[in-house]
Amino acid sequence: MSAAESLADRAAASPILTVQGVSKKFGGVTAVQDVSLEVPRGAIVSVIGPNGAGKTSLLNMVSGFYRPDTGVIALEGDAITTLRPSQIAARGIARTFQNIALFSGLTVLDNLMLGRHVHMRAGVLSSALYWGPARKEEIAHRERCEEIIEFLKLQDLRKQQTGALSYGLRKRVELGRALALEPKVLLLDEPMGGMNQDEKEDMARHVLDVNIERGVTVVLIEHDMGVVMDISDRVFVLDRGRRIGGGTPEEVQRTPAVIQAYLGTSKGGGQT
Numbered sequence: 001m002s003a004a005e006s007l008a009d010r011a012a013a014s015p016i017l018t019v020q021g022v023s024k025k026f027g028g029v030t031a032v033q034d035v036s037l038e039v040p041r042g043a044i045v046s047v048i049g050p051n052g053a054g055k056t057s058l059l060n061m062v063s064g065f066y067r068p069d070t071g072v073i074a075l076e077g078d079a080i081t082t083l084r085p086s087q088i089a090a091r092g093i094a095r096t097f098q099n100i101a102l103f104s105g106l107t108v109l110d111n112l113m114l115g116r117h118v119h120m121r122a123g124v125l126s127s128a129l130y131w132g133p134a135r136k137e138e139i140a141h142r143e144r145c146e147e148i149i150e151f152l153k154l155q156d157l158r159k160q161q162t163g164a165l166s167y168g169l170r171k172r173v174e175l176g177r178a179l180a181l182e183p184k185v186l187l188l189d190e191p192m193g194g195m196n197q198d199e200k201e202d203m204a205r206h207v208l209d210v211n212i213e214r215g216v217t218v219v220l221i222e223h224d225m226g227v228v229m230d231i232s233d234r235v236f237v238l239d240r241g242r243r244i245g246g247g248t249p250e251e252v253q254r255t256p257a258v259i260q261a262y263l264g265t266s267k268g269g270g271q272t
């Protein structure tokens with residue numbers, strides 16, 4: 001057995017994240033219905049599907065923003081289904097949002113510092129105000145953030161207010177803020193949405209670097225099929241709340257139900 005095979009086998013034997021029989025209704029609308037999937041440790045996993053398929057609802061349940069009506073979500077074998085978002089973040093699941101959610105009046109560095117709140121004993125405000133242990137802690141957090149800023153090649157912009165940055169750069173800062181949490185699993189909701197081709201390629205490169213160099217497992221919602229098929233180890237397909245496919249990018253592209261529901265439509269092969 002090759003090293004790569006044994007690694008793949010180990011990952012399959014103990015997925016880092018499992019979603020089992022999860023459903024969610026909003027009034028009469030079934031957003032997610034009986035969805036199960038496993039995310040191998042160290043993988044990049046994409047969740048695709050047409051608009052309204054339930055992708056963001058699923059991510060919102062994994063990150064604790066919605067509570068499933070049924071089913072179990074587990075991180076490293078421990079159920080997290082009923083935990084609050086802050087507790088889930090503290091367990092090591094970070095996320096970015098479909099719409100940029102940065103503090104536009106704060107600098108790049110300060111936005112990343114806020115991303116570390118789950119690690120701060122002293123709290124952001126007291127760290128900013130006091131010397132002594134809180135000051136020492138703040139310096140350590142700042143160093144971690146500076147390192148992430150360099151990793152994402154944002155060093156020239158560290159003191160700039162994020163509101164003044166281009167859309168693509170703000171998306172990169174959001175990625176940095178999620179990384180500042182030092183997550184085991186990173187949930188990215190359309191990180192390339194609204195980007196031009198160059199910005200998309202940059203972001204795809206950063207996502208790959210995060211995965212390979214920092215060993216972070218990535219769960220990605222993305223409409224750009226070129227990017228999805230290029231960078232994903234596994235792809236899961238939702239349609240009207242149900243899982244209709246899953247496997248390697250090659251397997252998914254050959255699944256008739258997927259081709260019919262998504263890839264074969266006029267949206268197939270490009271963006272929705």
Ligand SMILES: Nc1ncnc2c1ncn2[C@@H]1O[C@H](COP(=O)(O)OP(=O)(O)OP(=O)(O)O)[C@@H](O)[C@H]1O
Pocket residue numbers: 026029030031049050051052053054055056057058
């Ligand atoms: N908070 C909510 N209240 C009511 N309905 C909701 C809520 N969140 C999601 N829905 C509904 O659940 C369904 C799935 O929506 P969701 O946003 O999860 O889909 P999606 O696959 O992420 O779509 P998109 O690609 O457009 O972002 C939709 O019919 C949506 O209107």
